[in-house]
C-alpha cells in the first residue's frame with residue numbers, strides 16, 4: 001500500500017463530533033487526550049444598513065487528526081527516533097520503547113496532533129487504527145461518521161477522486177509539513 005491519508009468533506013460535516021468520540025473510545029483515551037478533534041470556524045461580518053441586517057458570515061466544522069505528513073516536523077523534532085514514519089504506508093507512529101516523553105514532537109507539529117499521556121509518561125497519537133486496518137476495516141472515526149464526511153485510503157486515490165486541497169481557513173499552511181489530507185471546503189472565498 002502507498003502513502004495513506006484522510007479525506008475530509010466539510011460540506012457534509014455537521015460538527016456532531018461522533019468521529020472524535022469514536023476515536024476517544026477506540027483508544028481508551030482519558031479526558032483531555034484527543035487524537036481527533038472537531039473545530040468550528042467562522043468568517044465574515046454582519047452589518048446593519050438602514051435598519052436592515054446584511055451578513056457575510058459563514059461557518060464550517062473541521063474534523064482533523066494526525067495528517068501522516070510527507071514532511072513530518074514531529075519526526076524531525078524527536079531526539080530519540082521514537083516518532084517515525086513507517087515505510088510501508090507512511091503512517092507516523094510512536095515507538096514506546098524509545099519515547100522519553102520530552103514533548104519535542106508536540107511543539108514541532110503545527111496541528112497539535114501528538115498527545116502526551118502523563119499516565120504513561122509518553123507521547124501518543126493517531127495510528128490510523130492499525131489493528132482495525134489489519135482486519136480490513138476502516139479507522140474508527142471514518143465508520144462512526146453518520147454523514148460519511150470522512151474517508152481513509154491511499155492518498156493518491158483520494159486526490160484522484162476529490163482533488164488536492166490540503167489547507168483551509170483555520171488550518172496552518174500545508175507548505176510546512178505536506179499533510180496527507182484532502183479537504184472539500186465549506187467556506188467560500
Ligand code: SF4
Pocket residue numbers: 065066067068069071072073074075092108109110111112113114177179
Ligand atoms: S500532523 Fe503533526 S504529528 Fe502528524 S505527521 Fe504531521 S507533523 Fe507529525
Ligand code: SF4
Pocket residue numbers: 012013014015016017018019020038061063144145146147148149150
Ligand atoms: S462524525 Fe462526521 S459529521 Fe460528525 S463531526 Fe465528525 S466528520 Fe463531522
